[in-house]
Amino acid sequence: MKTFRIGGVHPAENKLSAACPIKKAALPKQAVFSLYQHIGAPAKPVVAKGDEVKVGTMLADADGFVSAPVFSSVSGKVAKIDAIVDASGYRRPAIFVDVEGDVWEDSIDRSETLVTLKDRPELTAQDIVAKVKAAGVVGMGGATFPCHVKLSPPPGSKAECVVINGVECEPYLTADHRLMLEKPDEILVGVALIMKAVQVSKAYIGIENNKPDAIKLMTEKAAAYPGIEIVPLQVKYPQGGEKQLVQAITGREVPAPPAIPIQVGAVVQNVGTAYAIYEAVMKNKPLLERVITVTGKSVKQPTNFLARIGTPMSQLIEECGGLPEDTGKVIGGGPMMGKALMNLDVPVCKGSSGLLIMNNKEARRGEIQPCIRCAKCVSACPMGLEPYLLATGSALKNWELVEENDITSCIECGSCQFTCPSNRPMLDNIRMGKSTVMAMIRARNAKK
Amino acid sequence: MSLIWIAVIVLGAVGLIAAVVLFVASKKFAVEEDPRIAQISEVLPQANCGGCGYPGCSGFAGACVKAADAGSIEGMLCPVGGQPVMEKVASILGMEAAAATPKVAVVRCNGTCENRPRVVEFDGVRSCRVALMTGTGETACAFGCLGCGDCVNACQFGAIKINPQTGMPEVDENLCTACGACAKACPRKIIELRPKGPKGRRMVVKCVNRDKGVVANKVCKASCIGCGKCVKACPFEAITLANNLAYIDPEKCRLCRKCEEACPKGAIHAVNFPPRKPKTEAETPAQENKN
Amino acid sequence: MANKLIVSLSPHVHGHDSVQRNMYGVCLALVPALIASLVFFGVGALIVLATSVLACVFFEWAITKYILRRDKVTIGDGSAILTGILLGFNLPSNLPIWIIIIGALVAIGIGKMTFGGLGCNPFNPALVGRVFLLISFPVQMTTWPVTGQMTTYLDGETAATPLAVMKEAIKANDPSVLEKLPDSLDMLIGQMGGSLGEVSALALLIGLVYMLVRKIITWHIPVSILLTVFVLSGLLHLYNPVYASPVAVLLSGGLMLGACFMATDYVTSPMTAKGQLVYGVAIGVLTVVIRTFGAYPEGMSFAILIMNGFTPLINTYCKPKRFGEVIKK
Structure with missing residues (x-):
């Protein structure tokens, strides 16, 4: 079974809400x-x-x-x-x-009937990109990169295949999983639209094998769509990182930044994005709502919501049975790459894939001990970097050293810090070093 | 006996050969350097703080010589040595040093634990730059001091310390050399170099919150809300209001302290003034009685 | 809500690996060898090991508390205990207590704490202690009791070790001397003279497997050392039978202990897989060279210490292959 080549870790999956159907959140x-x-x-x-x-x-x-x-x-x-x-x-x-009320624009098709490409043979690539752009679709996996930009490959590069991310490698989150189970046809039509937009005949949907039900259902359904192949993948974090996913599925490695996947001919999109593209193009529905997992070990009822964008997080938490007493941390997104929220009035955004509530004990970092040079971070790094060196170099402000050691390739996946036996806050320092080095590089380029 | 002689001869020969090699190498690989650079380096403080903007003191010395060859050393300033050092440098280069106003680092935030409640707890590397990446830091103020002490680490002279009671950095004006390292290290640009002022006295707006008054007021008791009362109170038109913030022009300020009284939030501070005369203290209760 | 929300950067979860887990994991992996040493050397082994562990822990505690004056004493992390066990394993079971204490002081004091404690030492502390003792007390350190004397300590009967036999054969240039070696099965189990922890290759291999299964270490260092030694000594043996057979070389002396537990020390070994292979091969080569051509019969500890010194250099030049370095088209 395929997976990416180097590094990676296995965080406890904790997919608490995997069996919970998507529920419409209240207005x-x-x-x-x-x-x-x-x-x-x-x-x-x-x-x-x-x-x-x-x-x-x-x-x-x-x-x-x-x-x-x-x-x-x-x-x-x-x-x-x-x-x-x-x-x-x-x-x-x-x-x-x-x-006030719930009045929809007349142009939006609110019916549940599936519209396939066969029903709309007149759609051209330009039409699709224009509609996606007009609907405000962005990368739904969390990066929130405007979708139409990815669908318009820069001059000089040619798309060869579409890679769809159904990996959901973040622990706890189940939004994409449920979406694949409940809207498989819509996703597949969305993928077909992406293929048409970038004019390729091959698409791969990568799904980790901790979701056998999704793999089975999608494989069955995909038979009706030429060129779309479901690729089961070994469970390993960070498989959802686009570079790792492209490598796992196609075997091609995207070179160091500023290179992007299109340079090896891959267009990467999330399953959630594919669904949003389907709705935007076939149903004329702009990006209004998204699936978001509200979960956590102390949450009474972990739930996958279909929530309107703009809904305050506090309301979703209430619907799950309220904020637990011992809450220590509330994370927007998954536990590996999500962002700790400062308050709960934060609204659901286009990129909000999850809301994770951790209790006080889970939320605290362990006591920091000296680095014992065990090299576990080096073997965990999916980018082949040396996190221990980058973290120390950044802490000592040795920007030249960290730049030479490719700090800009870091994808901030957190595998190094996750695996560190000494609980060292490596990624804190690496992020600081990375942002400094990026600013230095920008300044140098500006001078030229 | 012969053993001793052998030892002496061998050691002597090794020493001689080494000396010859060293001598040849020092002549052959000698780097020609303007002798003035060495002379200037000698009068510089040798703290290598980089406050001048050059890599270390010898870098600065080289830049001074270059500038002198180009005609003038105006604008070259060793912030640590200040005027006396620059005069020495100028005399080495056969020039006159331009007069510079002595400066000091000023922390423009008064968001102490008491004034500005901590709304969340930050867990991670104690670095302002890391704290900044999590959002607004431990307080809700999006502009104020993060209190993790990047300025303290940047200071080569031990002039800044975090006061554990207030959680705020404090500048020791006697130690501060106005090298500007702290100002550069501060990710929120709270620390600024300001003229010291006559007898070290000056008026400072200790707030950098550019949010509207309502928001600024909510996050911190000591924030400037941009109400403009100080602008009206100032008889010398030294205070301007921009981005919901008051700014006191040190050139125009005559240290009358009227703005300090006018500020409803206590955001304007008078620094290094002698304690107020008892007269004013007597006045305050009288006013209260009237109300 | 009663308490404030905590804010920190991602990742927000941790793998629950810890320094303690790794250190005590290695200690646990040493248990089979510990049992073997007690079986073969009895009370002598017990005294030496207990002294070594207690002395190492004591010196670490005393140095952090009274010389470095740190608030937190780090003896709980298990690294001092591990150093103590490894030092003890490298000593003959008839060594007087005072020599062991000096060894522990050098191991912890000079080998580790002078550099700042755990994680900062360039050389393996246990080996620093052992080599110091070997050079300072050559006689006591090179007379090993024969196995099976359960109740004797200082006055045990001693005999030549397999390594000494091999050296003798080379010196005499006479392959028949090698007939004095115990047979391979005895050497595998540990039925031979030697330092108390190094004799039983079998017990050490069980420990190695345990460490590999629990992912405390990776295979790179032990495998590369053992393979290099096997190949090199095999070639020598083919060239001239006066050099012992590769199996005997592998099973004798501190090779197994060194390859599995000393060279794999986290702090002093290289960080990348590539670097670890270079390091392992170099240790293997040096060991065979010292054993065959050097003045000492045993070369493992010197080889490891020499390569410890090269570790920073290896770290500088052996970089992991970056993702996307080679573009496959």
Whole structure:
């Protein structure tokens, strides 16, 4: 069975909500739409205070190519355009909408009927990319890179295959798993759309073999879609990293940054994104809602929600039985790469794949001990780096050393710190070093 | 006896050969250097703090010589040695040193534990830059001091320390050489080099929160809310308001301390003034009685 | 909510591996060899081991507390106990207590704490202690009691070890001397003279397997050392039968103990798989060279210490292969 070549760790899976069907979350009283829900330029507001909006009304338009519009996921009145502390921990501009009723824009097809490519033979690649762009679809796996950018390969590169990420290697999260079980046809049509958009005839959907039900169902369904192959993968973190996934499936290694997967001919998308693309193109539905797993060992009822974007996290926690008494940490995303939230009023964003609640004991890091040079971080690093060297070099501010040792290749997956017997906060230091080195490189390039 | 002689001769020969090799090498591989660089290096403090912007003291010395050859050493300043050192440097180069105002590092935040409640607990490397990556740090203030002491680590002179009571860095003005290392290390640019002012006295707005007044007020008791009362109170038009923040121009400020009284949040601090005369203290209760 | 939320950077989970788990894991892996040493050397082994462990732990405690004045004493992490056991394993079972204590002081004091304690020492502390004793007390350190004397300590009957026999054969240039070697099965079980922990190759191999299964160490160092020694001594044996057979070389002396437990010491071995292979091969070559051509019959500890010194250099030049370094098209 395939997996990526070097490194990797096996965190306890804890997929508590794997058997829980996707449940529609209740409408919030007030929805908050951050203008920074994607990588790139923030969206520009196109509504004003007091405007009536429907579900699907554009609130803010994309500002530039690498940007994405934001749509209202609720109907009601724009209360204010202000700022909110979002999942990043920073105050960022956001549009607040007071919810009244649930009125949808007429252009959106709300029926459940499956629309396949055969029903819409007139769609061209340009149409698909344009629709994806207009619907504000971004990478749903958490990176939130505007989707239409990936679907328009830069000049000089040619896509050869599409790689779809159904790996969900983060412990606890089950959003993609449930989506594959409940919307397999929609995902497969979405994949077919991606294939058409980038003009390739081959697509692989990588699924880790801790989801045998998803592998079975998707393989059965995929038989009807030419060119789509389901690839079962060995369970190993961080298989969901796009470079690792491309390597595991196609055997090709993406070179060091600034190279991206398209350089080896791969277009990587998440299953959630494929579903969003299906809805955007076939149902004319902009990105309004997403599947988010609310989970944790102390949570009464770990649940997979289909939540409207802009719903406050606190409301989802209430629906799961409330915030446990001994909560120590609330994480937006999975435990390996997610971000600890500073407060619970953070709204669901396009990239929110999960909400993990940890109790006080789990949340604390262990006592830091001296590095015993056991080299476990070196063998765990999926990028073939030397985390111990990068962490120490960064802590000592030896930027030249860490740059020479390819700190910019680090994907911040956390495998090194996860595996460290001395509980050393390696990634804290490596992140600091990486950001410094990136700034140095940018400054050098600017000088040239 | 002959054994001793052999030893002496062998050792002597080894020493002689080594001396010859060293002599030849020092002549042959000698790097020609402007003698003034060495002279300047000698008068510099040799702290190699990089405060001047050059890599160490010898780098600065080289830059001074280059600048002198180009015509002027204006703008070259060793922040550690200050005026006396620059005068010496100038005399070596046969020039006049430009007058420089003495400066000091100023921490523009007063978000002590008491003023600014900690809303979350930060767990990780005690570094401001790491804390910054988690969001706004332990407090809800998106601009204020993170209190992890990157400035303390950057200071070569032990002039900054974190006060354990307040959780804030404090500058020891006697030790501070205004090299600017702390200002560079601070990821939120809270520390700034400011003119020391006459007798070390100056007025400082100790806040950098650019949020609107309502937000700034919520996160910290001692924040500047940009109300502009100080601007009105200042008789010398030394205070300007930008980005919801007051700024006191040290050139124009005449140290009348009217702004300090006007500030409703106590964000303006008078530094190094003698304690207020009892008169003012007597006034305050009187005012209260009136109200 | 009563307490504040904790904020930190990812990852938010940990693999629950710890220094203690690894150190005590190695100690556990040494248990079979420990039992073997008690079976073969009886009370002498017990006294030597107990003294060595207690002295190492005591010196670590005393040095951190009174000389380094650290708040936290680190004897709980198990590394001092491990050093103590390994030092004891490298000593003959009839060594007087005072010599053992000096060895422990050198191992912990000079070998480890002078460099800053766990994780900072360039050389394997137990070997530093052993080599110091070997050079300072050559007679006591090279007279090994024969096995099976359960109740004797200082006054045990001594005999030549297989290594001494091999050296004698080379010196005399007479292959018939090698007939004095015990047969391979005895050597595998440990029925021969030698330092108390090194005799039973079988027990040490059981420990190695345990460490590999629990992923405390990787296979690179032990396998590369053993393979190198086997191949090199095999070639020598083919060239001239005066050199002992490769099986006898593998099973004799401290080779097994060194390859499985001393060379694999985390702190002093290289960080990358490639580096570990270079390190292992070099140790193997040096061991055979010292054993065959050197003045000492045993070369394992010197070989390891020499390569410890090269570890930083190996770390600088043997980098892991970066992801995407070679583009497969």
